[in-house]
Amino acid sequence: MAELREELKEKLIEQLSLEDVEVSEIGDDDPLFGDGLGLDSIDALELIVLLEKDYGIKLKDPKEGKAIFESIGVMADYISKHRTK
Amino acid sequence: MIKEKYYISDFCSIRDKKIFKNGDQLHIDLESDNLKDFAKGVYKFLELKYPKFHKMDELCKLGFLASEVLLKDREKVDRDTALVLSNRSSSLDTDRKHQISIQDREDFYPSPAVFVYTLPNIIMGEISIKNNLKSENAFFVTENFDTDFMSNYSKILMNTGKASNVICGWVDLDNDKYDVFLAFLSKKGEKELTKEELNNLYNQ
Amino acid sequence: MKKVYLIADNIISPLGFSTEENIENLRLNKTGIKKVDDDDIWSKPFFGAVIDNDKLSVAWNTISNDSVYTKLEKMMLLSVSKLLTENPSLDITKCGVIISTTKGNINSLRGDSDEKAYLASISKTVQRYFKLDHTPVILSNACISGGLALAVGKRMIQSELFEDVVVIGGDLLSEFTLSGFFSFQAVSTAPCKPFCKNRTGISLGEAAASAWLSSNKKNVTEEAISITGDASANDANHISGPSRTGEGLFISITKALKEAGIESNQIDYITAHGTATPYNDEMEAIAFNRAGMKSVPINSLKGYYGHTLGASALIESIIARHCLINNELFASLGFEELGVSEPINVIDKNHKKELKRVLKTASGFGGCNVALIIEKEVS
Numbered sequence: 001m002a003e004l005r006e007e008l009k010e011k012l013i014e015q016l017s018l019e020d021v022e023v024s025e026i027g028d029d030d031p032l033f034g035d036g037l038g039l040d041s042i043d044a045l046e047l048i049v050l051l052e053k054d055y056g057i058k059l060k061d062p063k064e065g066k067a068i069f070e071s072i073g074v075m076a077d078y079i080s081k082h083r084t085k
Numbered sequence: 086m087i088k089e090k091y092y093i094s095d096f097c098s099i100r101d102k103k104i105f106k107n108g109d110q111l112h113i114d115l116e117s118d119n120l121k122d123f124a125k126g127v128y129k130f131l132e133l134k135y136p137k138f139h140k141m142d143e144l145c146k147l148g149f150l151a152s153e154v155l156l157k158d159r160e161k162v163d164r165d166t167a168l169v170l171s172n173r174s175s176s177l178d179t180d181r182k183h184q185i186s187i188q189d190r191e192d193f194y195p196s197p198a199v200f201v202y203t204l205p206n207i208i209m210g211e212i213s214i215k216n217n218l219k220s221e222n223a224f225f226v227t228e229n230f231d232t233d234f235m236s237n238y239s240k241i242l243m244n245t246g247k248a249s250n251v252i253c254g255w256v257d258l259d260n261d262k263y264d265v266f267l268a269f270l271s272k273k274g275e276k277e278l279t280k281e282e283l284n285n286l287y288n289q
Numbered sequence: 290m291k292k293v294y295l296i297a298d299n300i301i302s303p304l305g306f307s308t309e310e311n312i313e314n315l316r317l318n319k320t321g322i323k324k325v326d327d328d329d330i331w332s333k334p335f336f337g338a339v340i341d342n343d344k345l346s347v348a349w350n351t352i353s354n355d356s357v358y359t360k361l362e363k364m365m366l367l368s369v370s371k372l373l374t375e376n377p378s379l380d381i382t383k384c385g386v387i388i389s390t391t392k393g394n395i396n397s398l399r400g401d402s403d404e405k406a407y408l409a410s411i412s413k414t415v416q417r418y419f420k421l422d423h424t425p426v427i428l429s430n431a432c433i434s435g436g437l438a439l440a441v442g443k444r445m446i447q448s449e450l451f452e453d454v455v456v457i458g459g460d461l462l463s464e465f466t467l468s469g470f471f472s473f474q475a476v477s478t479a480p481c482k483p484f485c486k487n488r489t490g491i492s493l494g495e496a497a498a499s500a501w502l503s504s505n506k507k508n509v510t511e512e513a514i515s516i517t518g519d520a521s522a523n524d525a526n527h528i529s530g531p532s533r534t535g536e537g538l539f540i541s542i543t544k545a546l547k548e549a550g551i552e553s554n555q556i557d558y559i560t561a562h563g564t565a566t567p568y569n570d571e572m573e574a575i576a577f578n579r580a581g582m583k584s585v586p587i588n589s590l591k592g593y594y595g596h597t598l599g600a601s602a603l604i605e606s607i608i609a610r611h612c613l614i615n616n617e618l619f620a621s622l623g624f625e626e627l628g629v630s631e632p633i634n635v636i637d638k639n640h641k642k643e644l645k646r647v648l649k650t651a652s653g654f655g656g657c658n659v660a661l662i663i664e665k666e667v668s
Contacts, residue, residue, distance in 0.1 A: 019139035045197035200469035210655035226427040
């Protein structure tokens with residue numbers, strides 16, 4: 001699981017162009033949206049694509065994303081349970 | 086025809102890894118070997134701290150950086166300062182990236198962060214957000230920088246009170262070739278706004 | 290300041306190839322949106338408003354045997370040709386010409402040569418076809434392009450650059466844009482339902498249209514309809530998310546009303562953008578309320594045409610002209626129950642109403658907004 005979390009942090013920085021952020025700066029439980037990493041609505045949509053492309057998870061309702069993308073920890077839990085690739 | 090006189094207060098260009106403002110060379114980068122690195126170098130040179138910059142596509146980065154150079158020494162920009170930009174290649178640089186992501190039905194993952202930049206007017210959105218400009222925007226596509234039309238349209242905006250000032254220019258990117266020129270147009274100044282003068286400054 | 294009249298128009302859409310045919314279908318509350326099963330656009334069936342290729346070919350062959358043109362070019366050239374045929378006094382070679390499109394011939398990116406994907410190729414096509422001595426200018430300003438093009442045309446006339454301007458608008462329903470809106474989770478699984486509680490997103494459409502603007506009142510043959518106010522403003526908030534306060538739209542409306550010299554209670558009808566995405570429609574309701582227009586009859590024509598991008602605000606302005614002439618309002622198709630947080634007066638069935646002034650608005654990616662006041666001269 002720790003490995004998946006690190007992998008997600010790297011992907012987040014790469015996919016969402018978080019140039020000034022280091023992997024070590026993202027805590028497992030830090031909120032990704034709002035005051036945390038400050039991601040916005042386009043980032044949320046990008047994460048939906050990432051779930052599908054890299055882990056074969058297709059959300060039935062994009063609104064589910066809100067809970068899944070709460071933090072790296074929550075995301076990693078969800079992915080490990082539902083991944084198909 | 087509009088009789089009032091308008092002026093070109095400042096102008097800048099980004100071309101061949103060089104940045105000029107009001108005719109003087111401000112920055113030259115001989116190290117970067119791609120546009121992304123060049124843009125990052127300019128971002129550092131201007132000492133910007135604006136995380137949104139890194140999310141922009143290359144066309145927006147160029148337009149945004151030019152606007153930063155153009156507005157650098159101004160304390161405040163009036164929120165009625167209009168943006169009137171033009172280019173030849175629209176958003177084709179990013180359109181091609183989006184097209185690649187959907188070219189193969191078996192590997193079909195369009196990216197929202199790419200798609201949002203498949204419109205040329207997004208540059209003006211980015212500049213408006215940074216400078217809080219709640220103003221007139223128009224993006225025109227022409228074969229070359231049409232200084233006749235662009236100066237006329239800018240004059241119209243100021244003459245009808247639809248804008249206090251105008252940032253007018255050319256922001257083009259196509260297959261790594263870029264050409265960026267912005268001018269700050271206002272009601273006061275020394276260089277009178279004419280199509281000839283705008284053309285001269287663009288060709289400097 | 291010179292008055293700028295909307296003299297004549299044409300619409301090429303799934304609802305017909307003349308404005309009259311379009312209006313007749315609106316009267317029947319007929320929609321152009323249907324289930325499209327076309328692998329060239331999408332691997333699965335989806336809801337959208339497409340122009341039938343065979344029907345377009347038949348209409349095209351009445352004006353030309355040349356097949357070198359793309360579908361979008363044929364739609365645009367057909368629209369302008371019809372406008373010219375119906376208005377013999379219109380000499381397009383003496384007019385300013387503005388072309389409004391967001392993506393032009395974007396399908397050309399799929400092939401080996403992307404020459405036609407450059408938007409300026411459309412303006413060269415139009416120039417050659419109608420033998421113009423100047424190249425039309427292209428306006429590409431996201432979803433407000435069609436409305437902004439009318440504003441630009443009006444401004445050019447009022448500044449005496451031209452006495453007459455022809456505005457042409459068009460966009461296709463392409464895999465390019467559809468895939469992008471799908472990635473935005475913004476496409477409705479049923480025909481779109483603007484302002485409705487059950488709305489889930491947009492339906493895309495394709496269309497072309499053209500309109501003749503003139504300062505010369507002699508050209509007015511039907512009732513005199515003019516654009517008396519126009520304004521555009523950026524939200525300065527987010528590049529894709531509509532402003533939570535409707536700021537840019539509110540500023541646009543306020544400025545357009547001011548130019549027209551009227552108050553918000555003098556508007557008889559609002560033809561809104563109404564894309565049917567949750568956030569867009571909510572933003573519009575907020576802006577209209579801020580402008581004091583909650584009780585003004587309002588509709589969105591997206592339920593009839595889908596979102597036709599660079600053509601949409603032009604088509605909606607043309608329909609507004611005819612609503613003013615005919616004193617009639619069309620139901621906002623797809624609407625069942627109000628689904629925005631601020632009250633607005635959505636038109637639920639067609640009816641006759643004496644109309645004098647219409648507000649047309651549009652908003653788009655990049656935070657752009659436009660408002661036009663379209664007015665009937667009462668003699």
